[in-house]
Amino acid sequence: MRYSAFSLVRNALSGNLNWKPQWRQPQPKPHYDVIIVGGGGHGLSTAYYLAKEFGVKNVAVLEKSYLGSGNVGRNTTIVRSNYMLPGNEPFYEFSMKLWEGLEQDLNYNVMLSQRGVIMLYHSDGQRDAYVRRGNAMWMEGVAAELIEREQLKKMIPFLNYDHARYPILGGLLQRRAGTARHDAVAWGYARGADQHGVDIIEHCEVTGIRRENGVVMGVETTKGFIGCGKLALAAAGNTSRVGEMADLKLPLESHVLQAFVTEGLKPCIDHVIVYGGGHFYISQSDKGGLVFGAEIDGYSSYAQRGNLATAEHVMEEGVTMIPGLSRVRVLRAWGGVMDMSMDGSPIIDRTSIDNLYLNCGWCYGGFKATPASGYCFAHLIAKNDTHPVARALRLDRFARGYAVDEAGAGPQPNLH
């Protein structure tokens, strides 16, 4: 069923009793051309583009819980392409362009809101670094603006401009960046993939990968054995554990990142604001709650919850940037488990096993990458060839010495 103004009115007049489920609940077939492990944003978008753009229709997505139960339902919904390195910027800009056409493409309201992302700077050195980043963006054809202090004060009056240690001197603004509704992204891709014939199988956990003569034949699951031609892993957070089933040695650690939502307020924050003095970022959801997060908890973790000390640290950073935050109540906090890669950049590549494909290492930037990740991964699976914008994101880059180290922090995941 396509959504339109007409379908809204017709269903409203019939008491909203005739809406159909957005995707089927099929039983697994004995064999698929492609099985995707992980029904998160990246797994679903991969399935969608495989079926729609590359004509691979006999596809299954296996999700161990319900759709949207992982990181796609546990993030701060920011989309942006303000990266610096040549390996990253074209990729995230490709993603940004897909975001801009996503609602029309999916016929689904993902509530993309291009409200602008502004990254604050607090010193002359940091200003220079942001000028450089802005120039790097322009070189890839992406607009960036440096906003000076006086102009910023008019745009965002409630920041703490005169903090003794981190006075706010200005910011780097990408106007096209913003937020999208994370659940709607998962549901929209699931519905789109389903309409193109993809089987989305929920509550189906992969427990083993069956191989014969070094070739992957299928997966053992809680719903029995399912055969496949190609197996694609998109199990962020648990990639190491799924990879272990095929003896993959991966440059990953799993870390937990916390995020928070406050009580609903009247519209007060117009942009996504990133605090350059720490790692704090905040935006206001369409319901009115302030959504914010900061750094990872620091040590590797598979628990979908964080520790209180980090929560306190996040609040401190937030109040340092916006003093008025101290009077707002936090309603909810949650933690998501992410793959932290050794250089802070993702991995989309084939593995040493011919028909096994890998999409992992999104650190805490996976949400904004959802469309491009799916598109490039589908391209790789369908054509056995890396998409041009994902060429720098291959698995062997560490061995070759071409790490994409956006933060310049070296091979230590908890510093990215």
Add this chain to the structure above:
Amino acid sequence: MASLITCPHCGVRPKEEFTIRGDASRGRPEPMDTDEAWHDYVYVRANPRGRTLEHWHHVAGCRRFLVVERDTATHAVYSVVDAAEFVRRAEQ
């Protein structure tokens, strides 16, 4: 909870006093070892769900490197020993 670490020298301390260097179970290769051995040492991680050994550096305390054994799923800490003591025990 891994928010609190009992340092063998300083007692119970918040984890903010520590810098974490990750996996402590891997041995450093010899200088002239193969590229593959060095690649594995620098980049590849076992990343277990469950018990793991990690180096925690007590930067804001005694400045000793510690080996912390904890569970990555429950955050329970089983043991904390000085890294030098850890090596001594391994060699015995």
